[in-house]
Amino acid sequence: MDMIELDGSAGGGQLLRTALSLSLCTGIGFTMQHIRAQRSRPGLMRQHLTAVNAAATVGRAFVHGVDLGATRLRFEPGQVVPGDYRFATGTAGSTTLVLQTVLPALWACDAPSQLRLEGGTHNPLAPSADFIADSYLPALRKIGVDASLRLERHGFYPAGGGVLHATVQPGARLQRCVFDARGERESVRATALLSGLSAAIGRRELDVVGERLGLGESELDLHQVRPAIGPGNALSVQVRHAAHCETFTGHGERGVLAEQIARKLADEVRVYLDSPACVSEHLSDQLLLPMALAGGGAFTTTTISEHLSSNARLIEKFLPVEIDWQALGPDHWQVAVSA
Numbered sequence: 001m002d003m004i005e006l007d008g009s010a011g012g013g014q015l016l017r018t019a020l021s022l023s024l025c026t027g028i029g030f031t032m033q034h035i036r037a038q039r040s041r042p043g044l045m046r047q048h049l050t051a052v053n054a055a056a057t058v059g060r061a062f063v064h065g066v067d068l069g070a071t072r073l074r075f076e077p078g079q080v081v082p083g084d085y086r087f088a089t090g091t092a093g094s095t096t097l098v099l100q101t102v103l104p105a106l107w108a109c110d111a112p113s114q115l116r117l118e119g120g121t122h123n124p125l126a127p128s129a130d131f132i133a134d135s136y137l138p139a140l141r142k143i144g145v146d147a148s149l150r151l152e153r154h155g156f157y158p159a160g161g162g163v164l165h166a167t168v169q170p171g172a173r174l175q176r177c178v179f180d181a182r183g184e185r186e187s188v189r190a191t192a193l194l195s196g197l198s199a200a201i202g203r204r205e206l207d208v209v210g211e212r213l214g215l216g217e218s219e220l221d222l223h224q225v226r227p228a229i230g231p232g233n234a235l236s237v238q239v240r241h242a243a244h245c246e247t248f249t250g251h252g253e254r255g256v257l258a259e260q261i262a263r264k265l266a267d268e269v270r271v272y273l274d275s276p277a278c279v280s281e282h283l284s285d286q287l288l289l290p291m292a293l294a295g296g297g298a299f300t301t302t303t304i305s306e307h308l309s310s311n312a313r314l315i316e317k318f319l320p321v322e323i324d325w326q327a328l329g330p331d332h333w334q335v336a337v338s339a
């Protein structure tokens with residue numbers, strides 16, 4: 001079996017998840033050392049273990065080094081098998097990151113798959129369930145992937161307890177796709193999601209976002225999660241254009257004012273709205289892998305993040321593609337994936 005030596009010190013868990021996805025898709029094994037070496041808590045955390053074990057289960061892989069805190073891992077993929085799977089992080093670890101890890105392998109299968117994912121659905125430093133359903137999967141649909149997501153129960157840090165159900169249709173025919181124009185703006189909506197917390201917190205967040213983004217009362221939603229498994233708060237803004245939809249999310253933190261969370265999120269949305277770019281910073285690095293598997297594609301985005309650049313260089317180690325970018329103007333970059 002072909003094996004690749006990888007250094008994980010240049011990024012976080014995303015490099016490991018990308019390597020797992022590409023290993024399953026290409027049949028190339030890998031060893032990764034210095035996993036999350038520059039993070040405050042280096043090595044594998046529980047959500048990373050869940051992603052590794054999920055990839056190993058779906059791909060009948062041999063894995064060495066799957067231990068909490070491990071900084072080195074060896075992964076040898078086998079035959080990817082579609083089916084009904086259940087994966088639980090056991091904590092509030094992100095369910096969506098586990099989904100993104102196994103999704104590329106499953107969409108290439110010859111039969112559908114069903115996934116039940118248990119843990120966190122709205123986590124800091126991870127795509128929210130809303131982002132996956134409203135932005136990520138619709139973008140993948142344009143590339144040729146047919147997958148859907150249903151949220152059964154919300155899960156926030158630290159209690160977790162969330163449940164997502166994903167359906168992945170087989171036989172994806174990936175095609176080159178260009179995301180360079182988002183079209184006319186259709187709507188901007190903000191939603192404050194609260195679990196076990198006062199509605200006043202969400203109201204304060206919505207007041208700030210509404211003022212900063214010029215939203216009317218009909219464009220502001222307050223949703224209380226019931227039953228509440230644990231305290232939690234997520235503030236999201238959905239920006240829908242004729243040809244593209246983006247979802248931005250901020251998360252409440254203990255000791256941080258609701259107004260601060262809202263201002264930071266509104267500023268992030270404003271950068272996107274003021275730019276001619278089609279794709280947001282967070283979606284941009286997540287489009288690289290499906291575009292590389294499709295043999296090419298392109299998009300415009302607001303910035304070139306460390307996540308995007310490190311992910312690009314890792315993808316090039318597995319696939320015969322080149323990923324380049326150039327500045328078109330302030331907060332406006334073009335990224336191209338070519339075979």
